[in-house]
Amino acid sequence: MNEEDAPRSSTQALPVGEVVGSGHPGSERSDGEFPGRGGEKAPETAAKPDPRPARQSRPIRRVPRPRMTGLLDSPVRNLTVGVIYTILVMIGATVAYMAVGWSFRDALYMVIITIYTVGFGEVRPINTPALNVITIALIMLGCTGIIFLTGALVQFITLSQLNKVMGLKRMNSQIDQLKGHVVVCGFGRLGNALAKTLSASSAGFVVLEYNESRAEEAREQGYLCIHGDATTEAALIAAGIMRANALATVLSNDALNVFITLSARALNPALSIVARGERASTESKLIQAGADKVVLPTHIGAERAAELLLYQESARFIDGLERSHGFQRVLHNFGMELEVVTAAPQSPAVYMTVAAIERQAKGAFFIVQINRRDGDVHTAPPADTVIGEGDGVVLIGRPNRASILTSLFEAQQRLGPRG
Numbered sequence: 211m212n213e214e215d216a217p218r219s220s221t222q223a224l225p226v227g228e229v230v231g232s233g234h235p236g237s238e239r240s241d242g243e244f245p246g247r248g249g250e251k252a253p254e255t256a257a258k259p260d261p262r263p264a265r266q267s268r269p270i271r272r273v274p275r276p277r278m279t280g281l282l283d284s285p286v287r288n289l290t291v292g293v294i295y296t297i298l299v300m301i302g303a304t305v306a307y308m309a310v311g312w313s314f315r316d317a318l319y320m321v322i323i324t325i326y327t328v329g330f331g332e333v334r335p336i337n338t339p340a341l342n343v344i345t346i347a348l349i350m351l352g353c354t355g356i357i358f359l360t361g362a363l364v365q366f367i368t369l370s371q372l373n374k375v376m377g378l379k380r381m382n383s384q385i386d387q388l389k390g391h392v393v394v395c396g397f398g399r400l401g402n403a404l405a406k407t408l409s410a411s412s413a414g415f416v417v418l419e420y421n422e423s424r425a426e427e428a429r430e431q432g433y434l435c436i437h438g439d440a441t442t443e444a445a446l447i448a449a450g451i452m453r454a455n456a457l458a459t460v461l462s463n464d465a466l467n468v469f470i471t472l473s474a475r476a477l478n479p480a481l482s483i484v485a486r487g488e489r490a491s492t493e494s495k496l497i498q499a500g501a502d503k504v505v506l507p508t509h510i511g512a513e514r515a516a517e518l519l520l521y522q523e524s525a526r527f528i529d530g531l532e533r534s535h536g537f538q539r540v541l542h543n544f545g546m547e548l549e550v551v552t553a554a555p556q557s558p559a560v561y562m563t564v565a566a567i568e569r570q571a572k573g574a575f576f577i578v579q580i581n582r583r584d585g586d587v588h589t590a591p592p593a594d595t596v597i598g599e600g601d602g603v604v605l606i607g608r609p610n611r612a613s614i615l616t617s618l619f620e621a622q623q624r625l626g627p628r629g
Contacts, residue, residue, distance in 0.1 A: 285366035292359035299355050300325065303348040310340050325352030385434055385450055388414050393449045395440035395459040395470050397424045400486065400507065404458060405433050416449045441469050446477060456482040460505075464492040468499045475500030546606050549575075551619045555599045559618045565593035567618060574614045575607025 300321050307317035316333045323330045336345050391414035394401055408415045417435040419425040428435035438445035451474060459470040467485050474481055485501040487493055496504050553559045559567055564577050580588045581602035
């Protein structure tokens with residue numbers, strides 16, 4: 211149950227029923243004073259009611275990073291240390307015997323039969339204090355090194371299997387102790403990126419992955435992972451779905467995402483569910499199945515590429531916003547959107563000040579940046595800033611601003627609202 215390549219998208223808390231990337235927020239909002247410069251009242255709009263009962267979002271518990279390795283879980287390191295230590299002792303003892311007059315052959319032979327405790331006779335008589343000291347040190351250090359090396363070799367051969375059994379038991383015990391966590395279904399590229407983000411924020415989560423190699427990869431990265439089919443209730447229950455606060459199903463198969471959403475909603479009606487959709491037609495199915503939010507990676511990626519191509523002068527500004535903890539997701543929560551328009555020649559907006567434009571907009575939007583035709587960029591422009599022909603205007607406004615923008619900017623090449 212792997213996912214295909216998909217653009218990365220960080221999700222924040224969205225209103226119930228909202229589809230990320232569709233550009234149509236699905237939450238109700240009260241009309242009132244718009245946070246513009248003049249404090250005007252926004253035009254009243256009828257909010258479409260959500261037929262489903264609203265579920266209160268519950269916070270995700272923060273937990274320490276799961277410990278997946280033990281004290282002796284690195285047999286390769288122990289074996290390497292043992293080999294290096296034994297070789298150093300052998301070299302030191304051989305040089306010491308040669309320093310008191312022995313040949314290289316006799317010294318090496320004496321060292322080998324001593325540290326391996328073979329029990330053969332001495333090559334030469336040990337009849338001087340120097341030879342006594344060298345031999346005693348060789349017996350103590352050499353035998354200790356061989357004992358350690360033998361133990362490391364046994365560990366290298368057997369501990370991998372023991373570790374697998376004990377590691378699974380330890381992991382299952384940690385999963386049983388989780389509460390208020392996130393269940394991530396799928397560990398492809400999108401699931402991997404999601405797991406990294408959750409881990410960086412110390413959020414408790416469990417990965418459900420059907421492919422054994424990907425499940426092993428998740429465990430190697432230190433994540434709690436269950437090798438199982440997320441479409442089965444047994445796997446969801448094993449992941450602690452009854453105690454979880456949220457579930458993210460990020461498979462590349464829309465049908466499987468719908469099925470997982472149905473199963474998870476039936477097992478835990480209070481669960482917050484975020485589902486991935488490949489086709490736009492799947493949005494409504496996922497919402498009907500019980501998903502609270504739907505992420506459309508293809509739509510988000512295409513929309514972002516269009517913005518970079520059409521409005522390169524605003525790319526740096528928008529990139530900064532997207533890095534600021536999901537700024538545009540927060541805008542959706544307040545029923546607002548970010549948009550870039552161009553002041554067409556002979557349009558009413560040309561030679562008007564920012565304050566005059568916002569007064570005519572009557573609270574439908576406010577201007578946050580102006581990109582001049584000569585390349586100059588003015589962020590948070592003063593109220594007396596004048597708009598020129600061909601200037602790009604970055605604004606934040608309500609979804610019902612289209613007619614006002616047309617009348618002011620005649621934006622025939624206007625980029626649609628960022629969803």
